[in-house]
Amino acid sequence: MEIKIALAGNPNCGKTTLFNALTGSNQYVGNWPGVTVEKKEGRLKGHGDAVIQDLPGIYSLSPYTLEEVVARSYLVGEKPDAILNIVDGTNIERNLYLTTQLIELGLPVVVAVNMIDLVRKNGDRIDLAKLGDALGCQVLEMSALKGEGGMAAAEAALALAKGHRAGELPHVFTGSVEHAIAHIEESIAGKVDDRFLRWYAIKVFERDERVMEELRLSASLKAHLEQHIADCEQELDDDAESIITNQRYAYISGVIERSVKKRRAKHSLSISDKIDRIVTNRVLALPIFAAVMFLVYYISISTVGDIVTEWTNETLFSGLICGNLSAWMEGIGCAPWLVGLVVDGIVGGVGAVIGFVPQMLILFLMLSVLEDIGYMARVAFIMDRIFRRFGLSGKSFIPMLIASGCGVPGVMASRTIENERDRRMTIMTTCFIPCGAKMPIIGLFAGALFGGSGLVATSAYFIGVAAVIFSGIVLKKTKMFSGDPAPFVMELPAYHVPAVGNVLRATWERGWSFIKRAGTVILASSVVLWFLQSFGFVNGVFGMVEDNNTSLLASIGSAISFLFAPLGFGSWKPAVATFTGLIAKENVVGTFGVLYGFAEVAEDGAEIWGNIATDFTQLSAYSFMIFNLLCAPCFAAMGAIKREMNSAKWTFAAIGYMCGLAYLASLVVYQLGLLFTGHGFGVGTAAAVLALLAAVYLLVRKNRYDDNPLAVRSVTAASKKKEMIS
Structure with a gap:
């Protein structure tokens, strides 16, 4: 039976490097069920029964970001056999916040202090024995970048998982619970008043009745714990997040003080800090x-x-x-x-x-x-x-x-x-x-009608x-996207x-993802395009055609060309070129070449500049260019949108929004351009004016959702409160 070991840690702590070293080529990449967060898992080298699961990098188990939701759901719901927690040794205090939460889950945990080579280079010293004793779990050192200690940490987690599965009570459980009990007993005696550790202990006992039985808790202590449950539930108010967070960091500070010795002065700058003073400087950063x-x-x-x-x-x-x-x-x-x-x-x-x-x-x-x-x-x-x-x-x-x-x-x-x-x-x-x-489209019209101007x-x-x-600006004022x-x-x-x-x-x-996703979509669409360009009805007979004007593609273009008449390019050829541009934007120039009778054209379509200049004015050409720049992208990009949205509804919404905005922008440019060049005021001009006024209104209108913004702090606090009370 497979043993699952979850790799958990903060972003940029070295998890990916360790995962690659532990699994090599025996890894599989996909998405977590129902979400687009990347899911990686692989077999541990030399241990065919062990699967390493690389969780998204997270800072805490508060279910706020999608990564945190995925990681927490996996750890709490699916419960891996063990957790290998990767901790950045150069930022150990910040990383231990997640560690304390992982230990609270009641799963076997091994902590691997990564970047130990940098820790030593800085002259710092981490007492692993004291750190492990304080946390109540095994702590090992490693350097994922140099390939040191990673396999030992994984094998320690594997051994812990096997022991737990065999029904043994791992040190991680007894250590954590015994530490919690010690603090509770001290609080009973009046030595400490630590609400965080009391609450931590209570949640451990609530989740694992077997631990309580194994430790043979006295009746008086059990009664005291029940009273603590009632007291803590009364104490938890809207500021519960701050209480728990502050106490958690106070606990971590005490652990660090006992087990970590820093050589560098507290406020001295590291080499990275010195580089960042230049690279992230307000004036120099952008240049x-x-x-x-x-x-x-x-x-x-x-x-x-x-x-x-x-x-x-x-x-x-x-x-x-x-x-x-x-x-x-x-x-x-x-x-x-x-x-x-x-x-x-x-x-x-x-x-x-x-x-x-x-x-x-x-x-x-x-x-x-x-x-x-x-x-x-x-x-x-x-x-x-x-x-x-x-x-x-x-x-x-x-x-x-x-x-x-x-x-x-x-x-x-x-x-x-x-x-x-x-x-x-x-x-x-x-x-x-x-x-x-899209550059060939720009080059085509810039060369044909604007003298090759770089301003285009x-x-x-x-x-x-x-x-x-x-x-x-506009989308943030809608209900779907409101909030900071x-x-x-x-x-x-x-x-x-x-x-x-x-x-x-x-x-x-x-x-490979680009080749696989883009290649399959464009390959299929190219076959469809070839069929539509090559076949049609001639004298009532369906078959291959030599003249594209009689092809199915020409028929489709003629049927939809009226839609583009208000934009200045209402003939079938621009409509067809726009249609083929949805397959691949670089097809636009090639399509014009084929429709004008050229078998091959240069990237900027120089051979057909004269034909383009005949069929387009500067204004209609610029309108065509705007529409094709802003409308829905190629089929390959649409496929990527579908994959990342992971929802047909949102995919259609995204494509519809892009096409709608492109149409209105092109309409405003062309119709108002006609007005300003003396062509009079018509129905199209009225529609363009209304569209422009609507755009201005959407930009300047008050955001009615500001009265109830999605405040991150309150949502996180509510989530934590719900988690603790449930």
């Missing part, structure tokens, strides 16, 4: 961040990544694979439809995804390095004070930054945001940022940012040299 991100994107997108991507697209797929495959299939006499399906639909669809993989892998590699050394945590901290002004948290910036390369990993990056409201809002706004696949591309980014800001952004509490880890294994593993996991 440094901009320089770092420019370097990351320059390398991953414009230099190394661009070279590899161009070779993949032009040489590997277009020349070698598609060209040779097409010639071979035609040579053996395959039907034209089969050649088109395989070469254009399947292989071409895969190539559309694979072509972006080199850039994505290099980008993920560099972001993983920044994350592993501890810089990305600082970025979220830096951006929080800016994003908070319009309803988002600092963690929302990372997905938006990544989305400037590709919306799929940008959406996926939103899972790092704990608060469900903030995460959903981030997913709904991330794809407003122009991704690399610049304005595209400003439009995306404006849509994010507008959405943040979640308080931004983040442990800033000490800077350290990145671990090669961690970086490569993180790069591979993100890259």
Whole structure:
């Protein structure tokens, strides 16, 4: 029978590094049932019967953030056989808060003090024996980064779990309970008045009647405990959270005072602190961040990544694979439809995804390095004070930054945001940022109608940012998203040299997820697009067509083109291009090329500039560009939205919101542009004016939910109160 050992600890305490070392390649990644929080588990090396469960990094068991809800539900509901609690030795006092809560659960616990090498380097000393005696559980030292002590800690937890399963009473139980009883007896004698420890003991006894019987508690002590239960329930009021928290920290301080000796003066700065004085400086933080991100994107997108991507697209797929495959299939006499399906639909669809993989892998590699050394945590901290002004948290910036390369990993990056409201809002706004696949659209219209002006591309980014800001302000005034952004509490880890294994593993996991999710969606959609472009009715007969004007795609475009007439592009060709853009944004330029009779076009569509200039005006072209930048992203990104939302209702809501905002923005730009250029006032103009007034009203209106905001402190206090009284 499997033995489950849960890894629990604060964020950035070294849990992931230890998990990778303990399980190696024998690990499985998925989502927890019903939520998008990542679930990792794997077999302990050399112990086939032991499963290591990597819980989300949490600061406490208060069920507030999604991670805390998942971790608490697992620990309390499913009850693993043992808990291996990873504690950052350089921030031991802060980490022990969670440790005390884990011990209270009544499960076997082994505490592993991580980063012991840094503790020694700082000249500090942790007396593990005294610490273990104070906590009532076994305490071991380890350095996950250097591979020291991790397996010993896991095997200790495994032994404890086996002993507990065999019916033995582990030291963790007797130690915890005996310590609690000692404090209760001292309180009876009037030596201490510690409500936290009294309450802690009572909850242990309430949860495990067997412990009470094993310890043979006296009748007088049991009676005293019953009185304590009544007293504590009367004492617990709205300030119960503060009482319990303060007493818990007072207890931890006493433990630290007895078992930890610090060499450095209390207020002296570490090397990481000194670096942070520059990196997180109010004046220098943003310029440094901009320089770092420019370097990351320059390398991953414009230099190394661009070279590899161009070779993949032009040489590997277009020349070698598609060209040779097409010639071979035609040579053996395959039907034209089969050649088109395989070469254009399947292989071409895969190539559309694979072509972006080199850039994505290099980008993920560099972001993983920044994350592993501890810089990305600082970025979220830096951006929080800016994003908070319009309803988002600092963690929302990372997905938006990544989305400037590709919306799929940008959406996926939103899972790092704990608060469900903030995460959903981030997913709904991330794809407003122009991704690399939208750049050809901008280049096409900038070259065809604006003389190649760089202001067009610049304005595209400003439009995306404006849509994010507008959405943040407006959505926060709705019931679904009301309340202040979640308080931004983040442990800033000490800077350290990145671990090669961690970086490569993180790069591979993100890259494979991109290939798997994006590839399957685009592959399927490319086959559908090929079919719609290649087949149609000619003279009442259904079959393959040579002229796209008679294809099913043209029929679909003609049927929906009236929707875009108020936006300035009401013919079927722009409608079809918009439709194919939902499959993959880079399809827009290629679709125009095919519809104008060009088999192949450059990335910026230079060959069709004249045709575009004939069918569009500057105003209608800009309106088309705005709509396609802000509307629903490609199918691959929609698939990522569905996965991260984990709800069909919220997925449709997100896509509907993006399309609606894109339509109204394009309507306002085109109709008011016509008005200002002397084309008179019409029904479309009236609709645009109403839309603009509605947008202004939504921005300036009072938030009626401010009277009853989601106050984090009160919710947390209520949750804790409910937990303690229940």
